[in-house]
Amino acid sequence: MSQPLSSTLQSRLSWSLLALRLTVFLVLLVWTLDKFVNPAHGIRIFESFYAIKGVGEMAIYALGSLQIVLILAFVAGVAKRWTYGLVFILHGASTLSSFPQYLDAFNNLLFFAAWPMWGACFALYLLRDADTRFTLSK
Numbered sequence: 324m325s326q327p328l329s330s331t332l333q334s335r336l337s338w339s340l341l342a343l344r345l346t347v348f349l350v351l352l353v354w355t356l357d358k359f360v361n362p363a364h365g366i367r368i369f370e371s372f373y374a375i376k377g378v379g380e381m382a383i384y385a386l387g388s389l390q391i392v393l394i395l396a397f398v399a400g401v402a403k404r405w406t407y408g409l410v411f412i413l414h415g416a417s418t419l420s421s422f423p424q425y426l427d428a429f430n431n432l433l434f435f436a437a438w439p440m441w442g443a444c445f446a447l448y449l450l451r452d453a454d455t456r457f458t459l460s461k
Contacts, residue, residue: 333453340454343443347410348398350440355394358387372420400458403451411444 328336358365365383369375393413397406418441424431447454 336453337456341456343447347443351394355387355390358383407448407451411448414441414444
């Protein structure tokens with residue numbers, strides 16, 4: 324039987340989860356905005372990392388639109404099981420699709436930043452019920 328968290332620990336946990344949620348959102352926001360600012364980059368990403376050719380600009384805009392809805396719901400703490408779960412799964416797919424870059428580690432160091440972010444997404448998913456600070460759903 325687990326004991327309830329002390330108020331100090333509960334407060335620290337909620338602030339920590341907020342920090343994770345906001346920083347994961349920040350990265351995802353820039354990645355999402357990139358789809359609108361530079362759709363050609365999104366097209367190249369689909370070709371290079373997912374082996375999907377022929378993705379058009381409209382498809383990139385549509386994906387960006389869906390992604391902005393998802394990440395806004397995520398940062399607001401809405402439907403946490405679904406939004407936190409989708410963020411974890413989608414970031415995981417992105418992280419794993421970059422696997423060849425990890426084999427040439429020292430020429431692709433920035434790709435390794437995806438792993439702790441994926442860990443943060445996993446922690447947020449597991450602790451979603453404790454992530455209550457500045458969320459729309461408690």
